[in-house]
Amino acid sequence: MLTRRRTLAVLAATGAALAFTSAPASSQNFTKQVHIIVPYGPGGTSDILARLIGPKLSAAIGQPVIVENKPSASGNIGADYVAKQAGDGHTLLITDVGTLSTQPNLVRKLSFDVQKDLVPVGMVMFSPYCFAVHPSLPVSTFAELVAYDKANPGKLNVGNSGVGSVQHLLAIVIAKKYGLKWGMVPYRGGAPAVRAVVSNESNVIFNGALATMPFVKQGQLKGIAVSGDKRLPGLPDLPNFKELDMPIVEVGSWQGFLASKGTPPAMAARLNAEIKKILAMPEIANKIVELGGEVRTDTPEQFGAWIAKAIQDWGAVVKAEGIQVDG
Amino acid sequence: MDLIANLATGFAVALTPANIGFCLLGALIGTLVGVLPGIAPITTIAILLPFTFSLPPASSLIMLAGIFYGAQYGGSTTAILVNVPGESSAIVTCLDGHQMAKQGRAGPALAIAAIASFVAGTFATVVIATASAPLTWLALKFNAAEYFSLMVLGLTGAVVLAHGAPEKAVAMVLVGLLLGLVGIDVNTGAPRMTMDIADLGDGIGFVPIAIGLFGIAELAVTLGRPQDRSLLAVKISNLMPSRTEIRQCIPAMIRGTVLGSVLGVLPGGGAALSSFAAYAVEKKWSRTPERFGRGAIEGVAAPEAANNAGAQTSFIPLLTLGIPGNAIMALMVGAMMIQGVQPGPQVMTAQPQLFWGVIASMWLGNLMLIVLNLPMIGLWVSLLRVPYRLMFPAIVLFCCIGTYSVGNTVFDIWVMLLFGAVGVFFYKVGAEPAPFILGFILGPLMEENFRRAMYLSRGDPMVFVERPISALLLAMALGLLVILVLPAVKRKREEVFKE
Amino acid sequence: MTLRLNVPDLAFAAFLVALGAFAFALASELSVGTAAAMGAGYVPRGLAAIVMIYGAVLGVRAMFVGRQPFPAVAWRPALLIAAAVALFAVLLPRVGLAITSIAVVLCAGLASYDVRLRENAVLAVALAIFSVLLFVSALGLPIPVWPQ
Numbered sequence: 001m002l003t004r005r006r007t008l009a010v011l012a013a014t015g016a017a018l019a020f021t022s023a024p025a026s027s028q029n030f031t032k033q034v035h036i037i038v039p040y041g042p043g044g045t046s047d048i049l050a051r052l053i054g055p056k057l058s059a060a061i062g063q064p065v066i067v068e069n070k071p072s073a074s075g076n077i078g079a080d081y082v083a084k085q086a087g088d089g090h091t092l093l094i095t096d097v098g099t100l101s102t103q104p105n106l107v108r109k110l111s112f113d114v115q116k117d118l119v120p121v122g123m124v125m126f127s128p129y130c131f132a133v134h135p136s137l138p139v140s141t142f143a144e145l146v147a148y149d150k151a152n153p154g155k156l157n158v159g160n161s162g163v164g165s166v167q168h169l170l171a172i173v174i175a176k177k178y179g180l181k182w183g184m185v186p187y188r189g190g191a192p193a194v195r196a197v198v199s200n201e202s203n204v205i206f207n208g209a210l211a212t213m214p215f216v217k218q219g220q221l222k223g224i225a226v227s228g229d230k231r232l233p234g235l236p237d238l239p240n241f242k243e244l245d246m247p248i249v250e251v252g253s254w255q256g257f258l259a260s261k262g263t264p265p266a267m268a269a270r271l272n273a274e275i276k277k278i279l280a281m282p283e284i285a286n287k288i289v290e291l292g293g294e295v296r297t298d299t300p301e302q303f304g305a306w307i308a309k310a311i312q313d314w315g316a317v318v319k320a321e322g323i324q325v326d327g
Numbered sequence: 328m329d330l331i332a333n334l335a336t337g338f339a340v341a342l343t344p345a346n347i348g349f350c351l352l353g354a355l356i357g358t359l360v361g362v363l364p365g366i367a368p369i370t371t372i373a374i375l376l377p378f379t380f381s382l383p384p385a386s387s388l389i390m391l392a393g394i395f396y397g398a399q400y401g402g403s404t405t406a407i408l409v410n411v412p413g414e415s416s417a418i419v420t421c422l423d424g425h426q427m428a429k430q431g432r433a434g435p436a437l438a439i440a441a442i443a444s445f446v447a448g449t450f451a452t453v454v455i456a457t458a459s460a461p462l463t464w465l466a467l468k469f470n471a472a473e474y475f476s477l478m479v480l481g482l483t484g485a486v487v488l489a490h491g492a493p494e495k496a497v498a499m500v501l502v503g504l505l506l507g508l509v510g511i512d513v514n515t516g517a518p519r520m521t522m523d524i525a526d527l528g529d530g531i532g533f534v535p536i537a538i539g540l541f542g543i544a545e546l547a548v549t550l551g552r553p554q555d556r557s558l559l560a561v562k563i564s565n566l567m568p569s570r571t572e573i574r575q576c577i578p579a580m581i582r583g584t585v586l587g588s589v590l591g592v593l594p595g596g597g598a599a600l601s602s603f604a605a606y607a608v609e610k611k612w613s614r615t616p617e618r619f620g621r622g623a624i625e626g627v628a629a630p631e632a633a634n635n636a637g638a639q640t641s642f643i644p645l646l647t648l649g650i651p652g653n654a655i656m657a658l659m660v661g662a663m664m665i666q667g668v669q670p671g672p673q674v675m676t677a678q679p680q681l682f683w684g685v686i687a688s689m690w691l692g693n694l695m696l697i698v699l700n701l702p703m704i705g706l707w708v709s710l711l712r713v714p715y716r717l718m719f720p721a722i723v724l725f726c727c728i729g730t731y732s733v734g735n736t737v738f739d740i741w742v743m744l745l746f747g748a749v750g751v752f753f754y755k756v757g758a759e760p761a762p763f764i765l766g767f768i769l770g771p772l773m774e775e776n777f778r779r780a781m782y783l784s785r786g787d788p789m790v791f792v793e794r795p796i797s798a799l800l801l802a803m804a805l806g807l808l809v810i811l812v813l814p815a816v817k818r819k820r821e822e823v824f825k826e
Numbered sequence: 827m828t829l830r831l832n833v834p835d836l837a838f839a840a841f842l843v844a845l846g847a848f849a850f851a852l853a854s855e856l857s858v859g860t861a862a863a864m865g866a867g868y869v870p871r872g873l874a875a876i877v878m879i880y881g882a883v884l885g886v887r888a889m890f891v892g893r894q895p896f897p898a899v900a901w902r903p904a905l906l907i908a909a910a911v912a913l914f915a916v917l918l919p920r921v922g923l924a925i926t927s928i929a930v931v932l933c934a935g936l937a938s939y940d941v942r943l944r945e946n947a948v949l950a951v952a953l954a955i956f957s958v959l960l961f962v963s964a965l966g967l968p969i970p971v972w973p974q
Contacts, residue, residue, distance in 0.1 A: 035968070042373030043658030048665065051377045068735050068968035069373070073511060073529050077736075080525065106516070111525060157783060163516030185779060188513055191657055195594055195650045199467040201783065214649055214669050287380070290667050366965065374966045498842055498880055505849055505873045517866040520852040547907045550937050551900025716941060720934040721953055723907060724927055727914040728957060732967050740915035744908055751904060755897050756838040774869045781864070 028270040033064040036092045039078025039099060041071040045291060046255050049124055050094045052287055056278040073162065075099035076110060083117035087262020089271060093118065096255045097166050101310035105318040106164040114311065120303040121257035122272040124279065127293030128228040128252040130212035130235070132221040134203040142224050142244050149180045156182035159193040159202035167206045169317050170251055177247045197221065208253060210292025227251045254296065256303055268300040330456055333683050340684025341691050346389050349382070350688050353390035354695050357397020364411040364542060365534050365729020368398035369655050376662055384666035385681050389688040391662055395655055396448070399638050400696050403440045403631055404707055407433060409722055411542035413729065415533065416602040416634040418764050421541055423619060423626030430622050433708045434566030439576055439624055440631045441700045447584040447632035448693030451639035454588050455686050462592045462640065463647045469593050471780035472790050476800035478773035481600045483804045484607040485765040486811060496762045503766025506531060514778045526738040534733045535743035536767065540760040542726050543743060544750025546719050566704050568624065576628035579609050583632030591637030594644050594652035599768050605633035639689055645670060646682065833896040835888035842881025850874035906937035922972040923962065927954035
């Protein structure tokens with residue numbers, strides 16, 4: 001009841017304003033309710049972002065916005081659903097680096113093409129990784145970790161959030177550059193992987209920086225580095241990936257919006273502009289920081305190029321390592 | 328006493344009129360959602376999440392937690408009244424709870440479920456307040472090898488669940504294990520036995536299987552025997568359990584509570600075992616195991632206590648480590664982070680009012696639930712007086728809507744239909760679905776942890792007996808197996824089943 | 827030794843063998859690996875084989891444990907319930923929850939031998955209204971209500 005009533009109130013309040021402010025071109029007007037498809041279960045970062053942005057978007061476009069989960073581990077089912085909806089900008093996909101950059105390289109039989117069947121709308125959030133180890137390991141820098149691995153081959157195990165996840169591929173790339181012999185242990189998502197490293201089942205992890213920070217501060221994990229080219233204010237002692245000369249510096253998890261195939265550029269631009277305005281609202285931006293990331297916006301074209309580059313980069317890793325997941 | 332001071336802090340937060348209101352609201356919404364088959368509390372919490380952003384952190388967590396344990400109460404109601412389980416723990420409640428309802432004892436079954444949940448909830452609150460640290464230590468001792476051994480013990484116990492032929496129960500466990508493997512393999516990422524159906528990538532859904540096997544199959548079978556339906560209209564003697572029944576249940580509740588409290592702490596799989604394990608223990612412990620599956624009141628009390636205790640102690644890893652033990656806890660992490668509260672060990676020291684407020688509200692929520700639910704029993708029981716021809720179309724419709732809502736896909740409806748048909752077949756050949764479900768839930772966890780342990784030990788199987796907790800669990804499984812196959816015991820079982 | 831077929835047990839055994847064989851065929855394309863480094867197919871294939879063998883043993887035993895016919899199946903309620911569920915799956919994405927609910931309840935209602943048509947129709951409309959109000963308006967589930 002609450003949803004409906006609130007939506008109506010918002011509708012009434014914004015309807016008048018909208019009539020004057022929205023652009024006249026019919027291809028960028030919203031004529032019915034908009035669905036935001038989250039290709040994961042409730043509770044993940046994509047889901048929370050959708051539920052944060054949804055009500056604001058509804059107010060901005062003057063139509064109800066419905067958040068709908070179409071969950072699967074890889075996000076491919078929800079993405080496929082959006083790819084096959086009418087290209088009128090009324091069905092949006094919010095998803096992350098996995099669906100958009102690693103899955104297309106890993107799954108040969110994918111029923112849609114991320115770059116051809118989805119229209120980029122814009123990026124929302126980027127969060128760097130924290131690189132940490134179990135405190136029982138007698139190392140506190142990356143150089144010491146490399147030396148430890150050389151002296152004790154096979155003692156290190158990197159817990160990751162799934163086969164072919166960015167965390168997994170990143171560990172492979174680093175191992176290759178420094179000749180590390182660490183093992184790769186996949187888990188059912190990020191939280192079980194963190195549990196495993198805190199309990200010393202595995203002992204190395206790459207995980208969202210803000211989510212990992214309390215463990216580092218409490219001494220349950222020992223921080224080694226943070227991804228990206230700047231240090232984190234919360235963990236100023238940890239070097240960044242650029243300082244350590246890591247093979248990939250700007251790596252992390254990110255989320256963005258896409259629309260169904262055939263969505264006109266004007267519509268994508270309108271959505272991009274509305275979402276950008278929402279992300280500039282302090283109450284939304286603060287929540288995103290609290291979720292462990294930074295607001296990152298761009299244009300639909302830039303987002304498309306970003307996705308293309310990510311697919312290409314991870315594709316090179318996947319091909320070089322011969323990783324394949326579909327049988 | 329620190330504990331008293333801490334709880335005083337907690338109740339000062341929980342007992343503000345606003346927070347009592349949010350607790351009540353959460354419990355009410357949770358009960359409603361729990362009663363509806365298939366509608367998961369996680370969906371409701373996600374939908375309500377944006378509305379909690381404007382609330383203070385403690386209020387929002389109190390309300391969301393209320394939804395969670397309210398749903399546990401509600402789920403048992405549906406299991407007892409119409410044999411439709413919406414989640415794994417409710418399956419065990421179906422076994423004896425629905426039998427009691429068929430015998431006109433729906434009232435006592437609902438009452439004992441509520442009482443057992445309350446007793447367990449109270450105990451678990453004390454456990455969280457006093458024993459979080461040692462339990463956290465235990466949870467951290469559980470690695471892949473221990474999880475594997477725990478699952479072995481659980482599956483050995485699964486055979487005890489059946490009240491019919493044990494050889495069929497074994498077969499059903501095996502079938503459950505096999506079907507549980509469908510989907511993407513965690514260790515290699517390869518899709519297995521999915522027939523290239525994308526919807527099967529994450530495996531066959533639990534809700535469509537459970538609702539199909541129990542709910543839909545039960546409807547089809549019951550409608551085929553009009554004479555049986557009158558059983559539902561059996562004279563309902565009394566609403567409350569007799570004093571003898573309560574006395575019968577007290578030890579069962581205690582055992583269930585302890586078992587549930589310990590298993591609930593283990594992230595990923597522990598909680599799923601708790602109600603099954605409690606039931607198996609009661610049946611083994613009982614001098615009259617033949618009553619189980621035919622309306623034994625301890626068969627309702629013990630798993631309900633275990634389930635509720637486990638639901639509550641599953642907050643421990645979240646509160647002390649910041650690690651969510653299941654999907655709902657993961658959503659709670661999201662809710663906390665959006666509120667600017669970073670879950671983890673520092674919450675207890677940095678925000679004692681939030682920490683203890685949430686704990687105090689758990690007990691308060693349990694109290695509200697029993698106060699709300701005991702008077703409701705009369706209402707629920709009177710639902711059984713509605714003519715069956717009006718009841719069952721509603722059950723069919725609600726099962727469909729609930730199953731659809733899990734993934735917003737009609738694929739799950741077809742799965743539910745298929746398993747409804749399979750369920751009728753199982754019924755006709757005398758194979759019971761409960762061991763199947765346990766195999767289905769535990770199978771993937773067991774394989775995943777087995778392979779992970781083998782990988783971490785670099786192929787050395789000794790890891791399962793070298794680690795003490797793992798060795799102990801395997802020894803217990805072996806002991807249970809010996810009891811099950813001992814000729815004397817077996818003969819006695821057979822006598823019992825032939826009566 | 828005379829054959830004393832226990833048909834329900836035999837049917838269950840046949841089900842196990844068929845399921846095991848089907849799963850074995852599906853799993854045969856997966857790599858098996860070694861005991862130390864198991865492939866994705868190791869456990870499924872092993873388990874499928876065990877289910878098959880176990881089923882075969884039960885099947886042999888079922889031939890001697892006592893004559894028992896297969897219990898009668900009441901086809902009318904079973905098929906009508908199945909039809910109602912199938913209707914839900916087919917109709918919901920096309921015509922929305924309101925019309926689907928009416929169709930499902932009308933169809934399911936016929937499964938009962940003591941169905942009263944007029945009463946069933948009233949029930950169908952009432953449940954449709956109730957479902958829309960409860961699931962869509964109150965609980966906010968993203969289910970389409972009307973044909974799109």
